[in-house]
Amino acid sequence: MVTETAPPAKAHRPARHSPPAFNLRRLAIHCGLAIVALGFVTPLIIVLSASFSSESAITDNGYSPLPQRFSATAYRYVLGDPGKIVQAYGVSILVTVTGTIVSLTIMSMLAYTLSRNDYRLRRPLSFYVLFTMIFNGGLVPTYILITQYLHLQNTLLVLVLPYVVTPWYLLLLRTYFSQLPKDIMDAARIDGAGEWRVFTGIVLPLSKPALATVGLFVMLLYWNDWWLGLLYITDDRLAPLQLYLYRILTNIDYAASNSQLAGTTIAIPIQTVRMAVAVLAIGPIVAAFFFIQRFLIRGIALGGLKD
Structure with a gap:
């Protein structure tokens, strides 16, 4: 009796993938981003x-x-008086750090209040914030208010207070807070936590990307501002860096134009001085960006605005 034996089963071999195509696509994406x-x-x-x-x-x-x-002629022109530029750097750093901390503190508390659906004054307060994005009092009334009634001229407060609450950044924070999980907050309230404890212990730690993103924008707003100093600062000791550099450029342009009108030629490096001013102005902000870029990337998409 002949018995037929089944042919041996072939060993299962995993299907071969084609990584070259995937790697090529990935390489193309990386090259595009590098460009x-x-x-x-x-x-x-x-x-x-x-x-x-x-x-x-x-x-x-x-x-x-x-x-x-x-x-290095351009830097010799700009840094001709090292004491003044160091003082201007100090004013800008003080205003930027103080303004950013105060602004983030106030806007985060107000944004958390507006994100609460059970807050009765939520809609009127939101309308008040939105209204300031569309209408303002105008330059002349604002100048009279600050100089004649608040007496803030030639003080550092005049460089900080106008930007403490920026409606657009406030709405970004409100949107981010409204998307946080409500279950964690309700559980904390059941355990006896008050609103302040919920805000400081749960909301703020979960909102680090949003706070870092808005903080960077506010920092740029304070650091790059020269308009408030031009309007309200006449004391050279309180001039921020941007205003100091703006005055240097204005003086150089004025000297160059007058020399041309008088028929004389003065070797003033106008173009290189402008570049040196730009380097001195953006250098600290570029350095600060590297420390918070990971939070910025995570928080750049804060979601769409909603009521």
Whole structure:
């Protein structure tokens, strides 16, 4: 009797995938993002390069990523009085740090209040905030209020208070707070936590990306502001950095235009001084960005606004 034996089963081999196509697509995406990033970084490199170039090289050859005929003349013009620029840096740093902390504290508390659906004055208060985004009192009434009634001229408070509550950033925080899980907050209230405990112990720790993002925007707002100083600061000791650099540019342009009208030629490095001013103005903010960029990336999409 002959017995038929079944052919041995073939060993199961895992299906081969084709990683090259996936890697090629990933490489293409990375190359595209690298090109975009290079497009953003190139202007900064050109500005830095031009600040260390000679005025004649820029006039003859234009701007380039590398310094042409290396020269620090522009920085000697800007840093001619080191004491004043250090003082201006101190004023800007003090105003920026104080304003950012105060602004985040007040806006986060107000945004949490507006995010509560059971708050009876939620809609009227939201309307009041939105109204200020559309209408304001005007420049002349605001100037009279600050100088004649509040007496804030030539004080550091006049550089801080106008930006303490920015409606757009307030609405961003309110939207983020309204999307936080309500179950955790209800559980904390059942355990006996008050609203302040819920806000400081649950809402703020869960909102670090939003707070870091809004904090960076507020920091930029305070650091780059020169308009308030131009209106309300006449004391040179209280001039912020941006106002101090603005006055340097104004004086250089005025000197250059007067020399041309008088028929004389004064070698003033106008173009390189402008680049040096830009480097001194944005340098600290660029350095601060690297410390909070991970929070900025996580919090840049705060969601759409909703009632």
